[in-house]
Amino acid sequence: MRNGKGGRRREIGMDAWAGSSCDRGLLPLELPGGPLFCVIDGPTRGRPWSSANVRLAFRRLATQAGVRRRFAPHQLRHAHAVELAREGVPLNVIQRQLGHANPGTTSIYLQGIDTEEIIATVHARRAPMMSATARLQL
Numbered sequence: 001m002r003n004g005k006g007g008r009r010r011e012i013g014m015d016a017w018a019g020s021s022c023d024r025g026l027l028p029l030e031l032p033g034g035p036l037f038c039v040i041d042g043p044t045r046g047r048p049w050s051s052a053n054v055r056l057a058f059r060r061l062a063t064q065a066g067v068r069r070r071f072a073p074h075q076l077r078h079a080h081a082v083e084l085a086r087e088g089v090p091l092n093v094i095q096r097q098l099g100h101a102n103p104g105t106t107s108i109y110l111q112g113i114d115t116e117e118i119i120a121t122v123h124a125r126r127a128p129m130m131s132a133t134a135r136l137q138l
Helices: 016-023 051-064 077-087 091-098 103-111 115-123
Strands: none
Touching: 077 091, 077 103, 091 103
């Protein structure tokens, strides 16, 4: 658990992969209250990693991975939201996972889903449970 914007308490879900990483000692069971990224090696080991250096390192890794677009660490949040949506996780659950007060903010994160994927998803839907010509009584 970490505090989100405005110092609000935040609890998030963690998938089995991340949980197994904690079991192997790769991730801490509890995140510290300080910076999420810290220096691992060198004379400043253990100190907070500046946001500028985090962005620089992520961009370098993205370039090495063949990512041609500009990349920033915050985009990992967007990618996580899109991944959850593709897995069929409801919008309100994604909203809570990201700590958004407004579902409109969450929907902005999901704009990374391309048009072809939306069309394919709608085409793959099951037929409705009732006939489209059935009379509805209000």
